[in-house]
Amino acid sequence: MGIQGAGAWVGLVDSERLRRRRLEPGEALFRQGASAVAVYRVDCGRVRLVRHLEDGSSVALHVARNGETFAEAALWAEAYHCDSVAEALSEVTVIPKADLLDALEDNPQAALALARGLAAHVRDLRARLELRNIRSAPKWILAWLRLQASGDPPTARLDRPWTEIAAEIGLTHEAIYRALSTLERTGRIARRSGVITLCRHRDA
Amino acid sequence: MGIQGAGAWVGLVDSERLRRRRLEPGEALFRQGASAVAVYRVDCGRVRLVRHLEDGSSVALHVARNGETFAEAALWAEAYHCDSVAEALSEVTVIPKADLLDALEDNPQAALALARGLAAHVRDLRARLELRNIRSAPKWILAWLRLQASGDPPTARLDRPWTEIAAEIGLTHEAIYRALSTLERTGRIARRSGVITLCRHRDA
DNA sequence: CGAAACGTTGACCGTTTTCAATTACAGTGG
DNA sequence: CCACTGTAATTGAAAACGGTCAACGTTTCG
Numbered sequence A, B: 001m002g003i004q005g006a007g008a009w010v011g012l013v014d015s016e017r018l019r020r021r022r023l024e025p026g027e028a029l030f031r032q033g034a035s036a037v038a039v040y041r042v043d044c045g046r047v048r049l050v051r052h053l054e055d056g057s058s059v060a061l062h063v064a065r066n067g068e069t070f071a072e073a074a075l076w077a078e079a080y081h082c083d084s085v086a087e088a089l090s091e092v093t094v095i096p097k098a099d100l101l102d103a104l105e106d107n108p109q110a111a112l113a114l115a116r117g118l119a120a121h122v123r124d125l126r127a128r129l130e131l132r133n134i135r136s137a138p139k140w141i142l143a144w145l146r147l148q149a150s151g152d153p154p155t156a157r158l159d160r161p162w163t164e165i166a167a168e169i170g171l172t173h174e175a176i177y178r179a180l181s182t183l184e185r186t187g188r189i190a191r192r193s194g195v196i197t198l199c200r201h202r203d204a
Numbered sequence C: 001c002g003a004a005a006c007g008t009t010g011a012c013c014g015t016t017t018t019c020a021a022t023t024a025c026a027g028t029g030g
Numbered sequence D: 001c002c003a004c005t006g007t008a009a010t011t012g013a014a015a016a017c018g019g020t021c022a023a024c025g026t027t028t029c030g
Helices: A008-012 A072-076 A097-105 A108-132 A137-148 A162-169 A173-185 B008-012 B072-076 B097-105 B108-132 B137-148 B162-169 B173-185
Strands: A019-023 A028-030 A038-044 A047-052 A058-064 A083-086 A090-096 A155-157 A189-192 A195-198 B019-023 B028-030 B038-044 B047-052 B058-064 B083-086 B090-096 B155-157 B189-192 B195-198
Touching: A008 A097, A008 A108, A038 A072, A038 A097, A058 B108, A058 B137, A072 A097, A072 B108, A090 A097, A097 A108, A097 B108, A108 A137, A108 B058, A108 B072, A108 B097, A108 B108, A137 A173, A137 A195, A162 A173, A173 A189, B008 B097, B008 B108, B038 B072, B038 B097, B058 B162, B072 B097, B072 B108, B090 B097, B097 B108, B108 B137, B108 B162, B137 B173, B137 B189, B137 B195, B162 B173, B173 B189
Parallel strands: none
Antiparallel strands: A019 A090, A028 A083, A038 A090, A047 A058, A047 A083, A155 A195, A189 A195, B019 B090, B028 B083, B038 B090, B047 B058, B047 B083, B155 B195, B189 B195
């Protein structure tokens, strides 16, 4: 799940210039229209980005999770174009825009590193987009597990509850559990308290 | 959708090194797995980036339009990781990878411009990913329209058929049309030949 | 003027969502 | 050590929804 090299550019800024901010559930980090002063990284928790419209409705743009950076576009914008609100108790690293820009403007290597990291991020996001095309819950789980699993036989260790994974992809946890039990019943996977083993099978 | 100032960095490369290529509708510019030799800019027409899955289905990763650059990741990749196919008669500028890298290494501003375009891509992809979490067709359309719309009342102009939009997100066109007529019948939207107006409503 | 697309709607079927209830388990305070 | 509480994990049943197949009107364009 994690983007390997993503966010490496956070290190470009002198660590003394970085701040840390703790957010209570529901607390806003910044609001749409507020002056764009920093880029952020989630150290723990979840931060939801929401855009509001003239008519009062709103749309979720993203939910940034552990290790993810967000509001990168603030580097080139005057103001934030969405709200960011903590979904749970969270901590974020605040990377001041001016410092980051300074570091980048003098340093072609650094700017290229940033671009490279973003390009990798684009690749990663596109890969996730592919997963989303799978509508069948069992197939989705199988595909997801293949990405997570390693070793022989392929095994995946869960570091978080299925409930959370379900929410992340827009399936209900019931659907997930049903699919899991079906897969287990038909012998495609084996489960032992948070550890899942994929069983070899005659199909893609 | 469009990335405004993107592509300023194309000018960095000596124009003698740039090539121009004309693509017939359906013609491929490059294929998944082919050696990554260049980055491109659409001068006119539309170029679709497609990835094929094992089960035969495919996902539209992006549709690059007038003025947009694409395949930036080729700068750091050995091979292209998706197909690119012209949707209509198109012309693209071919920016040789090696020349571009040379130019960027001497020019932080240009590298930053590149990063800017990529950041916009990231934003776009994150929003699409978030939209994918919505399974209900009516809700999906509403959210999508809210992102597309502007003005008060929020209005969106379609520049392509619903059929295409449906395919891009993995819904059938039937589902889309049904949802559209439901939304119109219940007074949430109004349609007039390619122009859609969102009606205010008492919910998020 | 036809052939392609696009747009639309109905019926049927399989899967997911919803609503609801139950079990399992970890952490907390008495 | 044990109720007590909250989250995670399960499962059932009925309702809602999208996929698929099919038919048909409409627009577009060579």
